Amino acid sequence: MAHVTADTSRCIGAGRCVSIAPEIFDQTDSGSVMVIHASPERDEVDLVFEAVDLCPARALSVSDD
Ligand code: SF4
Structure with missing residues (x-):
């Protein structure tokens, strides 16, 4: 099963991820x-x-494991 992580110290708040995958x-x-x-x-x-x-x-x- 895939597992998603985010490094909030790198995030610049561009919001692109939310536009692409708002369920995630x-x-x-x-x-x-x-x-x-x-x-x-x-x-x-x-x-x-x-x-x-x-x-x-x-x-x-x-990761997909
Ligand atoms: S797409 Fe934007 S909001 Fe999403 S993790 Fe990257 S920098 Fe942050």
């Missing part, structure tokens, strides 16, 4: 990323990989 990511009031669903379903994994690739701060990672 949210942002705090200050803009920092929150992982709200760390174990995405199979049909959500492609979106997670897209968000990881497009995060401008390289703050997201996903």
Whole structure:
């Protein structure tokens, strides 16, 4: 199962991850990323990989084990 993590110390609050995968990511009031669903379903994994690739701060990672 995939597992999503976010490094909030790198996040610049661009919100791209939330736009791409709103079921997985949210942002705090200050803009920092929150992982709200760390174990995405199979049909959500492609979106997670897209968000990881497009995060401008390289703050997201996903493992598939
Ligand atoms: S896309 Fe990256 S920088 Fe933007 S909110 Fe998400 S984790 Fe933070």
